[in-house]
Amino acid sequence: MFQIGDYAVCPGHGVGQVVDFEDREMDGITTNFYIVKVIANGMKVMVPTNSENGIRGLVSENEVDGVFDVLKDHDVEVDNSTWNRRHREYMEKVKTGSLIEIAEVLRALFLLKQKKNLSFGEKKMLDQCKDLIAQEVSISGGFEALKIKNDIDSCFPASVSAS
Secondary structure, eight states: OOOTTOEEEETTTEEEEEEEEEEEEETTEEEEEEEEEETTTOOEEEEETTOSSSOBOOOOHHHHHHHHHHHHOOOSOOOOSOHHHHHHHHHHHHHHOOHHHHHHHHHHHHHHHHHSOOOHHHHHHHHHHHHHHHHHHHHHHTOOHHHHHHHHHTTSOHHHHOO
């Protein structure tokens, strides 16, 4: 259960802060909602308090270590399927809200970038993944987001990390 002022992650949107609770009646059933203000864009999201996939707490230090372990492990197969198939698969991973899965997408895009030019959509997704990771890790650990982005870039060769 989150309280007003708590930070939480809205899958697909990033880190937000619980700013209110609200009850809404739909089809004769009253449902309680968290009102979460997304930090990146100020958007307010209503999330049912009883939803299992709605929002989650910020990552722990161990999970952050796991994210950077994923980013540093370059001994993986690069997906050479068509860009739209990759995009669909990557979007599904990003929507889970799992930082590990987002890190896997980011790694795949960085490694793909070594082999060929990324499409506009892939570049946008690479930036989105980097932002989602940097935002959550910076808030959970009390670091500057720019420092986290630099740490992410340091996991890849300099010729690849420049966007």
